[in-house]
Amino acid sequence: MIEVVAAVIKEDGLVYCFKKGQAKYDYLSNKFEFPGGKVEAGEDHRQALRREINEELLTDIDVGEHLLSVEHNYPDFSIRLHFYTCTILRPIGRLTEHTQLVELPTEQLLELDWLPADVPAVNFLLKNAIAQ
Numbered sequence: 001m002i003e004v005v006a007a008v009i010k011e012d013g014l015v016y017c018f019k020k021g022q023a024k025y026d027y028l029s030n031k032f033e034f035p036g037g038k039v040e041a042g043e044d045h046r047q048a049l050r051r052e053i054n055e056e057l058l059t060d061i062d063v064g065e066h067l068l069s070v071e072h073n074y075p076d077f078s079i080r081l082h083f084y085t086c087t088i089l090r091p092i093g094r095l096t097e098h099t100q101l102v103e104l105p106t107e108q109l110l111e112l113d114w115l116p117a118d119v120p121a122v123n124f125l126l127k128n129a130i131a132q
C-alpha cells in the first residue's frame with residue numbers, strides 16, 4: 001500500500017483543482033486531483049505535503065486539519081490517500097507537474113473529471129459545504 005498525501009486548498013470560497021498531465025498509466029492521465037504525492041521514508045504527512053507543494057506549485061502552505069483518508073485499488077497498485085485542508089502562504093509560482101489549475105466553488109467540483117480515488121473526498125467536501 002502506497003501512502004499518499006493531498007492538499008485541499010480553499011481560497012476566497014474556491015477550491016483549487018489541478019489537472020494531471022500524461023501519467024505512467026492512461027487511467028491516471030489528464031484527470032483532476034489535489035496536489036501532493038507519496039510520503040517518503042522518515043517523513044510525517046505534514047512534512048511530505050509541504051515538500052510536495054514546494055516542488056509542484058513552487059510555494060509554501062500551512063497544513064491544517066486532516067479531512068479524511070481513503071484506500072483505493074488501481075489496476076496496477078494500491079494507495080492510501082490522506083487529505084488535509086491547507087492554506088497557501090504566497091501566490092503559486094508556477095505549475096511544475098500539472099497542466100491546469102481550476103478554482104471552483106465546492107458545489108461545482110463534481111463537474112470535473114477526478115481521479116477515482118478522489119471522488120470520496122469531493123463528496124465529503126460537498127456534504128460538509130451543504131451542512132454549513
Ligand SMILES: Nc1nc2c([nH]c(=O)n2[C@H]2C[C@H](O)[C@@H](COP(=O)(O)OP(=O)(O)OP(=O)(O)O)O2)c(=O)[nH]1
Nearest residue numbers: 004006023024033034035036037038079115117118
Ligand atoms: N497527489 C495526488 N495523487 C493522487 C491523488 N489521487 C490519486 O489517486 N493519486 C495517485 C496518483 C499517483 O499514482 C499517486 C501519487 O503519487 P505521486 O504524485 O508521487 O505520483 P507521481 O508524481 O510519481 O506520478 P506517476 O509517476 O504515478 O505519474 O497517487 C491526488 O488527489 N493527489
